[in-house]
Amino acid sequence: MKKKLLVCILIMTMALVFAGCSSSDKNSGKVVIGGKNFTEQDILVYLMKYTIEEKTELTAEVKPFLGGTNIVAQALDRGDVDIYAEYTGTGLMNILGQPLVSDPQAAYDKVKAMYKEQKKIIWLEPFGFNNTYTITMRTDVADSLGISKVSDLVGKASELSFGCTHEFLERPDGLNGLQEKYGIQFKQVSGMDPGLTYAAVRDKKVDLIDGFATDGRIPAFNLKVLEDDKQFFPPYFAAPIVREDTLKKHPEIADALKLLAGKIDDKEMAALNAKVDLEKKDAKEVAKTWLKEKGIIK
Numbered sequence: 627m628k629k630k631l632l633v634c635i636l637i638m639t640m641a642l643v644f645a646g647c648s649s650s651d652k653n654s655g656k657v658v659i660g661g662k663n664f665t666e667q668d669i670l671v672y673l674m675k676y677t678i679e680e681k682t683e684l685t686a687e688v689k690p691f692l693g694g695t696n697i698v699a700q701a702l703d704r705g706d707v708d709i710y711a712e713y714t715g716t717g718l719m720n721i722l723g724q725p726l727v728s729d730p731q732a733a734y735d736k737v738k739a740m741y742k743e744q745k746k747i748i749w750l751e752p753f754g755f756n757n758t759y760t761i762t763m764r765t766d767v768a769d770s771l772g773i774s775k776v777s778d779l780v781g782k783a784s785e786l787s788f789g790c791t792h793e794f795l796e797r798p799d800g801l802n803g804l805q806e807k808y809g810i811q812f813k814q815v816s817g818m819d820p821g822l823t824y825a826a827v828r829d830k831k832v833d834l835i836d837g838f839a840t841d842g843r844i845p846a847f848n849l850k851v852l853e854d855d856k857q858f859f860p861p862y863f864a865a866p867i868v869r870e871d872t873l874k875k876h877p878e879i880a881d882a883l884k885l886l887a888g889k890i891d892d893k894e895m896a897a898l899n900a901k902v903d904l905e906k907k908d909a910k911e912v913a914k915t916w917l918k919e920k921g922i923i924k
Contacts, residue, residue: 660692681881709879713864724736724740754890764847790817
């Protein structure tokens with residue numbers, strides 16, 4: 627009799643424990659935020675982490691610097707991460723293989739609809755800035771050669787060296803497409819780590835690089851962004867993208883990240899990037915300070 631009583635008590639205790647665990651998982655589970663291998667993404671990872679943790683009962687594990695676009699996108703597809711920040715042009719052309727859409731809202735609407743239908747991934751509202759690719763060179767060299775727009779490279783590119791990320795070498799909206807669109811061919815092309823391109827052009831190791839519009843090193847290194855006069859590059863508005871199954875479990879994520887929507891323009895993102903790249907501040911602290919200044923976290 628005592629043995630049966632003990633068994634019953636044990637079963638009831640375990641049932642209560644599991645019921646408690648189930649309730650707490652729903653209310654306080656964990657999400658994983660991934661990031662690509664450059665400064666801006668590192669900052670965005672922590673902006674999302676601290677906002678989610680402040681405004682929900684969730685904890686956010688971070689996996690910054692996972693790699694390039696394809697690596698992080700595949701991690702999201704597999705469920706290794708739940709959230710990361712993607713760019714509209716990258717999602718549309720590089721991931722979905724769609725043709726260029728120049729209108730920013732049309733590009734966002736299309737990528738949002740296709741990701742939901744094909745990948746069960748939800749695009750939330752953009753942060754506000756457009757981190758488009760740029761073709762960038764030293765201002766003194768550009769001025770001496772009379773180059774202010776990309777089409778000015780016709781007849782001159784064959785004497786100039788170009789440095790770019792390895793990803794830019796492979797993307798449809800990268801080097802090959804650029805050269806075809808403008809009818810140019812560089813004398814030499816070097817693939818390099820994203821963190822090395824700006825120093826390479828500054829130090830005269832290459833003549834031009836692929837840059838990012840929101841990178842604070844462009845003004846700091848006195849570099850010149852060439853006008854994309856044939857509109858080769860699509861809009862690259864950054865937004866959080868989240869697995870649909872994660873949002874169904876934790877719809878509060880969307881409410882939390884909506885607090886970041888439209889809050890960061892190009893100039894402000896460039897300033898945040900510069901704090902890390904030039905002032906050598908920690909991305910975690912840069913993100914946390916900005917969120918406190920904006921009243922998003924305490």
